[in-house]
Amino acid sequence: MTQAAIEADKLRVEKGKRIILADLGFTVEKGSLTGLIGPSGSGKTTLMRTIVGVQKYNGDLNVLGESAGHKLLRSKIGYVTQSPAVYPDLTVEQNLRYFGVLVGANANKVDRVIGQVKLQPQKRQLVESLSGGQKARVSLAVALLGDPELLVLDEPTVGLDPVLRNELWDMFHDLAKEGKTLLVSSHVMDEAERCGNLLLLRDGKLLWHDTQAKLLTATKKQSVGDAFITMIHAAERADQIKHAEVRQ
Numbered sequence: 001m002t003q004a005a006i007e008a009d010k011l012r013v014e015k016g017k018r019i020i021l022a023d024l025g026f027t028v029e030k031g032s033l034t035g036l037i038g039p040s041g042s043g044k045t046t047l048m049r050t051i052v053g054v055q056k057y058n059g060d061l062n063v064l065g066e067s068a069g070h071k072l073l074r075s076k077i078g079y080v081t082q083s084p085a086v087y088p089d090l091t092v093e094q095n096l097r098y099f100g101v102l103v104g105a106n107a108n109k110v111d112r113v114i115g116q117v118k119l120q121p122q123k124r125q126l127v128e129s130l131s132g133g134q135k136a137r138v139s140l141a142v143a144l145l146g147d148p149e150l151l152v153l154d155e156p157t158v159g160l161d162p163v164l165r166n167e168l169w170d171m172f173h174d175l176a177k178e179g180k181t182l183l184v185s186s187h188v189m190d191e192a193e194r195c196g197n198l199l200l201l202r203d204g205k206l207l208w209h210d211t212q213a214k215l216l217t218a219t220k221k222q223s224v225g226d227a228f229i230t231m232i233h234a235a236e237r238a239d240q241i242k243h244a245e246v247r248q
């Protein structure tokens with residue numbers, strides 16, 4: 001039996017009077033690579049912040065067997081934020097040693113992680129002088145330092161060229177093969193094609209939470225982009241019917 005790494009039921013997040021995430025229910029299996037896909041403003045970062053435990057929520061959100069935000073989860077989750085959180089004026093190795101101290105990773109672990117993200121040749125280079133893809137890999141390396149079970153990566157490939165994006169996605173698949181669970185957000189549809197499992201988010205609502213294969217079968221489409229549009233139209237039709245019923 002596969003186990004759930006994340007389980008949400010009636011998960012709701014409100015900010016001010018606005019509903020940002022509306023009663024989400026989904027499961028992310030352990031060892032899977034799941035794409036959290038949705039347009040800008042759909043709630044991807046908010047959902048990730050909730051999963052890593054820095055956003056208040058209502059409903060149930062279980063992460064690695066604990067309620068989201070539980071202190072036991074701190075060392076089990078690696079979170080890469082949307083804006084880079086590494087020091088540009090330190091080298092790759094200096095950054096990792098610094099963050100390593102915070103999570104109790106020794107010099108060996110730092111070396112291993114540098115190897116894992118293939119930054120050995122750049123380890124003495126200042127982060128500010130790295131290419132976009134290399135910078136993204138430094139952030140990933142920091143998240144890997146504590147050997148987390150769950151990696152939550154917020155738009156890690158944004159602004160990168162297709163070759164670098166490819167390299168990073170290969171790395172994400174390798175990490176999933178090693179048994180880690182990855183939740184990776186993107187607003188780019190062709191990135192969704194790389195994910196076996198999909199959470200499609202729009203206006204804080206989940207339009208899909210299952211495998212890519214089932215999505216394509218259910219919508220009779222060849223690409224996730226076309227399938228997403230079909231799901232959006234279906235949701236809009238359902239909304240119109242609901243509104244018409246309310247007016248009657």
Ligand SMILES: Nc1ncnc2c1ncn2[C@@H]1O[C@H](COP(=O)(O)OP(=O)(O)OP(=O)(O)O)[C@@H](O)[C@H]1O
Nearest residue numbers: 015016018020039040041042043044045046047187
């Ligand atoms: N403090 C806040 N008060 C009110 N609304 C907020 C607040 N923070 C975020 N929002 C709104 O919540 C919605 C979801 O934001 P979020 O950052 O989660 O989206 P996103 O999918 O990550 O977008 P992007 O792709 O641009 O990063 C947006 O409409 C945003 O304006």
Ligand SMILES: [Mg+2]
Nearest residue numbers: 044045046082
């Ligand atoms: Mg975001």
